[in-house]
Amino acid sequence: MSLLHLAIIAPFIIAVFVPLIYKNIKSVHTGWFILPLPILLFIYFSSFISKTTNKQVTMESFSWISSLGIDFTVKVDGLGLLFALLITGIGSLVILYSIYYLSKQKEKLNTFYVYLLLFMGAMLGVVLSDNLIVLYAFWELTSFSSFLLIGYWYNREKSRYGAQKSMIITVLGGLAMLGGIILLYNMTGTFSITEIVAQADTIIDHPLFVAALLCILLGAFTKSAQFPFHIWLPDAMEAPTPVSAYLHSATMVKAGIYLVARMSPVFAEDTLWMGLIIAFGLFTLFWGSFSAVKQTDLKSILAFSTISQLGLIMSLLGVGAAALHYDQPKYFTVATTAAIFHLINHATFKGSLFMVVGIVDHETGTRDIRKLGGLMNLMPITFTIAIIGTFSMAGLPPFNGFLSKEMFFTGMINALHMDFDWSIIIPIIAWIASVFTFIYSMILVFKTFTGKYQPEKLEKKPHEAPIGMLISPIILASLVIVIGFFPNIIKPILVPAIETVMPMYEFDVHISMWHGFNTELVMTIGVIIVGVLLYLGLNKWRGIYGIFPEKLALNRFYDGLLDSMYKGSHSLNRNVMTGSINHYLSYMFLFMVVLIIGSLFGQNAFAFSTDNLAPIHFYEVILTLIVAISSIALLFAKSRIVSILLTGTIGYMVSLLFIVFRAPDLALTQLVIETISVSLFLLCFYHLPKKLTDDPVPVKVRNAVISVGVGLFVILVGLTAHSTKLFDSISQYYIENTYSEAAGKNMVNVILVDFRGFDTMFEIAVLGIAALAIFSLIKLRRNGGKKIENK
């Protein structure tokens, strides 16, 4: 186990001690004890930057289940390092923020930090694992810890609902991903990503390739909230704001992006991969930005904004994959650069915006933009951060969002080089979505901080947040500006990451703020002009959201699906599990008949031959007739005593048949046993109603049909079995050895006590158990307890 393994496991180890710290040190906020960990990890991971810029990949292996090819192998390359830095960096800021956000007195800090550390460790595991099964394990752990964090205020119904929803959707995708991983293993024989990538060329024609691709994509789309799986993200906003900032903007929702980027070298050879990612990404981009405009809750706006931006990154990755399929790959590789660049930018500005919203919520008591307004003068620092974040999100200069948006437009315009007829809609959708992005960004900042101050609607008197709460968003906002002005300082992180996604191309990234007067700039200017106009006329066109029927909303569909699944299984259960033995027996016999007769004729296994038949004797005919007549009479018997006597008749006739067929031991036993069982029947008879219950006619007909079927299948199976004798009987051995080996002349008895005495031993044990059971049933009734003591 190397230091790298320790770095990934460290959050789990610390998580064990959190409750101890919380219980014993009450005076200091628990968060302070957690804070050093992500900072140390951040510093530790920073030390890898110099290695990855030189294209050095650090791999460490730790044996786990080597026999199954599952080893805890960690690999630090450009992409993994970028994510690890995001996770630890933003993790540190979020923990710092949470120290001021969560009250020491009111909240259960121990659980919060345990969950958060679990999440951090799991996320590090996801991005640094080279083994797909280990990656999957960490992946599910992120779903699980996210579930716990969303439901942190578990006494609120909405939190529980949101937690359940996110759990169901992400675990659905996680399981699909597991399927994809197993398919990949089938194709390549390894779980190691490095080795799978090495075999990428050979598996593309494999019949399982497309299935694996779809399964992996389903996992990525659910985790990264792509349409139509995005519905869990807005409901996950019930989590405490630090959680939203950390999980639902910067890290967890990017796990899907990470997976797509990581698996690109494997799957991008197939155009399906590219097409699906572009289509889903673009639609998510549009749908998220379109839906964000109608939200009134600040966090909901941010949630839909996150969905939209994730769609943006996803579609860029898709366009980047086009490089493999068309001439002049440099048109498309710029999209991959844009994707990774925007990934970093989005983490910075979205993290700061969530924290801003958290501050507003904390200081005013509401997140509803209809109640907020005019906070600019009261909270100047928060306002500044918000301006920086939203302008960057809207793609305005001089912030980093502008740069990545320009690159996004470049990527989307270059997508026109794809030679299919409808490629023009790609930049158009991208542009429209950008307009909506601009509008909700403006709503977010101006509806909150400008306009009329409405103190009567607010629960608290707002004032500037404490400095501790502001540190983290300030750092993130300054990053937004620094990256905006000096984008090339993140090149050491950016370039290795891009090269991991597209290992076959050389990248020489140079990002500059002013890149000349070109189409992208015109598009951005267009976005600003149209966006400003639309924002000003917001009230006039807002009505279009009312046109869209609420019934078709995906949440309704999800709720309806869940509800109908519950109701469906409930009613299915109620209809099938009636509690009636009659029904259950009908099912069982019906299935037996259908399966056995079906397979008998379906497999053409029915056989009938008249060989080996013994001549029929007069006695046998008579006895069989008596049995048959009694059986039929039994069916129509009206009183119970008649049935019992008829049963006895059948039993004695069977005993006689045993005599005819020369089985004296059986005949003797049958005779005595029949006598005893008839007397036991008669004992019970005394306590039973005289008349047999009358079933209604349809039930009788149904039962009759099933019984005839069962009789038929027994006859058919008997005939077939008799007609197809594959082996001779082994009885010759017994005939020869009964006296010489076992010193007996009654072969039946010798078999029972000697050759196969083991069976007999357990049969008498069965008898003993039956006697004990009857004794217990009768004596241990509620009122019968006393009698035992007397005995």
Place this chain on the structure above:
Amino acid sequence: MKTSNVILQSMTKVLLFLIMIFSIYIFFAGHYTPGGGFVGGLLTSGAILLLLLAYDLQTVRNILPVNFLYMVAVGLVFAIGTGAGSLIFNKPFLTHAFGDLHVPILGELHLHTATLFDLGVYLVVVGVTMSIIQTIGGDDE
């Protein structure tokens, strides 16, 4: 008793021994002729059942002060013990042994451990049938 059962009871006294002897015969003859522990046990319980019918439950309990559930246990111990005995001689479980043995007074005897196993079966069968009949018959409700 409302009516007199003199005939039944007198006949029982005779028949009981006949049936008992027959059942013991069937038991011992099992290895050579039809019969064995199972039928023998059933016939013995038939004899006791006759006693039960002629007299009543309490009388039979006085005559045969046996807890039949213990009899089941003893029978099982016999059967398993016979099987386990072969283990002492380093033979697989339930390997029977037989041979001629000279016993004073009785003379030459042909003996077989399968009889001990069958005795276990016999005891279990008697115990089971009798405890079932006694339990159900003795149930007042």
